[in-house]
Amino acid sequence: MNGGQDLGGMMGLGPIQGIDERGVFHGRWESRVLAINVAVGAAGCWNIDMSRHAREAIPPAEYMTSKYYVIWLKALERLTVEKGLLTADELELGKALTPPRPVKTVMKAADVAPSLARGWPADRPAASEPLFAPGDAVRMKNMHPSGHTRLPRYVRGRLGTVKRVHGFHVFPDSNAAGKGEDPHWLYCVSFNGRELWGADGDPATDVSVDAWEPYLERA
Amino acid sequence: MSHLSDVELRVRALESVLVEKGYVEPATIDAIVQTYESEIGPKNGAAVVARSWLDPQFAAWLKRDATAAIASLGFSGRGGEHMVACFNTPEEHNLVVCTLCSCYPWPVLGLPPTWYKSPPYRSRAVMDPRGVLAEFGVALPAETRIRIWDSTSEMRYLVIPMRPAGTEGWSEAELAAIVTRDSMIGTAVVTAEAVRA
Numbered sequence: 001m002n003g004g005q006d007l008g009g010m011m012g013l014g015p016i017q018g019i020d021e022r023g024v025f026h027g028r029w030e031s032r033v034l035a036i037n038v039a040v041g042a043a044g045c046w047n048i049d050m051s052r053h054a055r056e057a058i059p060p061a062e063y064m065t066s067k068y069y070v071i072w073l074k075a076l077e078r079l080t081v082e083k084g085l086l087t088a089d090e091l092e093l094g095k096a097l098t099p100p101r102p103v104k105t106v107m108k109a110a111d112v113a114p115s116l117a118r119g120w121p122a123d124r125p126a127a128s129e130p131l132f133a134p135g136d137a138v139r140m141k142n143m144h145p146s147g148h149t150r151l152p153r154y155v156r157g158r159l160g161t162v163k164r165v166h167g168f169h170v171f172p173d174s175n176a177a178g179k180g181e182d183p184h185w186l187y188c189v190s191f192n193g194r195e196l197w198g199a200d201g202d203p204a205t206d207v208s209v210d211a212w213e214p215y216l217e218r219a
Numbered sequence: 220m221s222h223l224s225d226v227e228l229r230v231r232a233l234e235s236v237l238v239e240k241g242y243v244e245p246a247t248i249d250a251i252v253q254t255y256e257s258e259i260g261p262k263n264g265a266a267v268v269a270r271s272w273l274d275p276q277f278a279a280w281l282k283r284d285a286t287a288a289i290a291s292l293g294f295s296g297r298g299g300e301h302m303v304a305c306f307n308t309p310e311e312h313n314l315v316v317c318t319l320c321s322c323y324p325w326p327v328l329g330l331p332p333t334w335y336k337s338p339p340y341r342s343r344a345v346m347d348p349r350g351v352l353a354e355f356g357v358a359l360p361a362e363t364r365i366r367i368w369d370s371t372s373e374m375r376y377l378v379i380p381m382r383p384a385g386t387e388g389w390s391e392a393e394l395a396a397i398v399t400r401d402s403m404i405g406t407a408v409v410t411a412e413a414v415r416a
Binding site for chain 1: 226227229230231232233234235236237239240241242243244246247248249250251252254255256259260295296297298299300301303318319320321326329330332333334336337338339340341342343345346347348349351354355361362363364365366367368369370371372373374
């Protein structure tokens with residue numbers, strides 16, 4: 001969706017703040033949000049693409065002015081209710097009013113290290129041959145889905161070059177919508193600064209994005 | 220009441236009710252916080268960089284299959300399931316961003332700094348990288364090309380900075396000590412002065 005998360009090329013957002021900042025959390029609540037997100041994510045009621053979509057569904061003005069862990073908090077509140085883990089009243093009160101729903105896994109403290117080390121790989125066994133190869137000229141589709149997509153606006157319709165074939169990966173557009181993983185070939189596609197930004201672009205820069213095959217057209 | 224206390228109360232409410240309903244365990248939350256506060260961080264990435272500076276075979280492996288090369292040093296998993304190493308050269312400087320959210324190579328760099336997730340960095344890194352680098356105090360020669368990696372998938376990018384002059388004969392640990400977090404994002408270069416000056 002063309003939401004507040006799709007920031008590439010936006011202007012007027014001011015200087016970069018906190019360049020010298022140290023430490024990963026600012027206050028205990030940030031660390032709790034991060035950890036709750038990891039722990040409840042492991043319950044298996046939603047996937048990473050659904051999480052990202054819940055964050056980008058926050059209205060743009062609110063998204064752009066929220067602290068990052070507040071964005072995560074709002075998405076967690078939305079997903080826990082949407083997926084039936086909690087009711088809105090329970091969130092409001094911080095108290096259980098209904099019995100829990102069954103979940104796949106409740107992460108134990110002893111599972112933390114092994115499960116983080118294993119991670120959640122996104123590659124799947126290939127079910128087709130890749131349509132494109134490194135060096136191929138490709139154009140990004142001009143598309144504006146109202147659901148989740150990982151094709152940023154600033155590359156849509158632009159001409160690029162395939163740099164590498166990453167593998168056969170879960171397709172976020174489908175996975176976020178609960179329509180299954182629908183894996184596709186994933187490519188690294190590179191664009192010159194002039195192609196992206198016209199005469200205002202720097203020809204000595206190249207930007208690459210990772211793009212799934214359904215985003216590409218042969219140029 | 221400040222906005223922050225409202226947020227703190229909401230976080231507390233969320234955690235309590237998730238715990239009460241048995242979906243999460245407080246000890247698990249504590250273990251995750253502990254992991255990202257003190258165990259997983261940029262020292263992991265610095266070890267990868269230092270090894271690549273000293274061992275050409277490791278550097279070649281890192282170029283070919285970064286996920287496996289990095290895993291051989293014990294760093295793998297969440298947020299770094301699929302790794303690519305981007306080697307800086309005198310001709311090309313690499314810079315990593317996630318314009319759409321906050322994708323960042325957790326196993327080697329830990330959690331991202333606030334600025335990396337912020338709208339000013341995410342909006343401008345792809346359009347005005349030299350301006351962004353200037354804000355970080357980095358001025359590259361005009362002839363150095365900049366390659367920006369927008370992390371739009373589950374691939375994660377680690378910049379391998381150039382080894383600075385004046386570090387000949389240094390040990391792996393001494394080299395790792397001068398490799399900063401920002402140099403592995405691409406918003407800094409590594410200098411020898413940091414520890415030896």
